[in-house]
Amino acid sequence: MPQFALLALEDGSLFEGIAFGYLGQSEVFAVGEVVFNTAMTGYQEIITDPSYAGQLITLTYPHIGNVGINTDDCESNTIHAKGLIIRQLPLLASNWRQQMTLDAFMKEQKIVGITDIDTRRLTRVLRTQGALKGCIYTAEKITQEGITLAIEKARAFSGLAGLDLAIEVTTKAPYVWQEGGLWALQPKAPEQSQFHVVAYDFGIKKTILRCLTDAGCKVTVVPAKTPAQEVLALQPHGVFLSNGPGDPQACDYAITAIQHLLEKNIPIFGICLGHQLLALALQAKTHKMKFGHHGGNHPVKALMLNQVMITSQNHGFTVDDNALPECIEVTHRSLFDGTIQGIKHRSKPAFGFQGHPEAGPGPNDVRGLFAEFVTMMQNHHAIVTANELETV
Known part of the structure; x- marks a missing residue:
């Protein structure tokens, strides 16, 4: 049974989707600065780039995870992004170098992701308002209390200005x-x-x-x-x-x-x-x-x-x-x-x-x-x- 997810932005915008990666025991809240990346390839290198610490990455290319994960292409030993936001997670990954799926890699690293959302709409919001504080909220059932808490957590995030990461x-x-x-x-x-x-x-x-x-x-x-x-x-x-x-x-x-x-x-x-x-x-x-x-x-x-x-x-x-x-x-x-x-x-x-x-x-x-x-x-x-x- 799929676990539901929701992305809440500090301005109150909400994006409903499906959770992947780390699901936790019940609810998961992942907080960070939401940015968009326009690269068409290299999702593995992007999420393992330490420069993305403290951020929730939106990938504008729609199909993410189709070539899986291999350890040779990691830019560091861990995922540094706080979470991953994508349009579609393919059911199958196919590549001769693949060692595991993106979903399995994120589970292993305890990083949450959200898929099946309108990343074009989200990118337009970010392109207009700029990078925003956000929170990915996952649970077996999304509740109004959880949504309210996700928005509060997004707004409470300190942001990256003045932060030594x-x-x-x-x-x-x-x-x-x-x-x-x-x-x-x-x-x-x-x-x-x-x-x-x-x-x-x-x-x-x-x-x-x-x-x-x-x-x-x-x-x-x-x-x-x-x-x-x-x-x-x-x-x-x-x-x-x-x-x-x-x-x-x-x-x-x-x-x-x-x-x-x-x-x-x-x-x-x-x-x-x-x-x-x-x-x-x-x-x-x-x-x-x-x-x-x-x-x-x-x-x-x-x-x-x-x-x-x-x-x-x-x-x-x-x-x-x-x-x-x-x-x-x-x-x-x-x-x-x-x-x-x-x-x-x-x-x-x-x-x-x-x-x-x-x-x-x-x-x-x-x-x-x-x-x-x-x-x-x-x-x-x-x-x-x-x-x-x-x-x-």
Whole structure:
């Protein structure tokens, strides 16, 4: 017998559907910020992306779950989204790599989902009003008391503004990435890599680590609160600032560490949350967007190249255009709304990109930024070596 579900929004909007995934013993209430994602593929990568912590994800593509789940495509070891909202869950999943169904995966991870709702109507609401607080409520029988409680829980949710979620999803201890890259038939041993990169884990995706490996880097991943001194003690050629969830302004510990690293002129590359933290470390400001950018079809213009690239996006905050210090040069802009998509320091080896050059899922138009990071480390290493020879 199907278990019923209901999505309640803070504005009182209600969407009735069928529950899937984790059903609990009687009633389940899952609360978070409701956003919509326009990607047509990659539902597994999306729900396991730590950047979605604290959010209920609406997927606008109607058929979700048709290729099942396999462990190789997870971007982290757990589902970080609070819940999943879809139009239709196919009865059968078919793919030669499938290890389990989406429904079974969500049951295993104790994540609730709702299907059989009008996601087009919901997306229009979010597109008009912006991201809203919401609650998925499941029970064998939906009651008026339950509906009232779901609306109250949605309205009581704090929202993501001012919330530090990076500290909740980060690794507990440093580790060296050993799983190789995306394309290598034989994974390269870390000691064979050309450059050593220390990656701050604010909610890092596995595809990012694979892209850095493919670019010729040995990667040491460190927790979000690692002080700059400990990073420098690892003697990296460069520092990577990862993606992640929540409000960048709440990560004051990270901003302080990045400022210390900037003083050392070590090459720095940040994406998504890491891009925003780099901007804050350079005295810029960030603000919450109305509904953010979530999907795999976002056009971005590289200003210096006069080139348009289709990008994968997932962020609800952006660098403020009206408070940029002189040291920051804007390198990329969104062609949807003109918001800042890329920055670089005018005199230091540091740059950031708002979208996801690693994709996972999405297009690979911007993956060349990893090679740009390697070039920056090569140039910096050459300068440091030359200076050392002059002092001998």
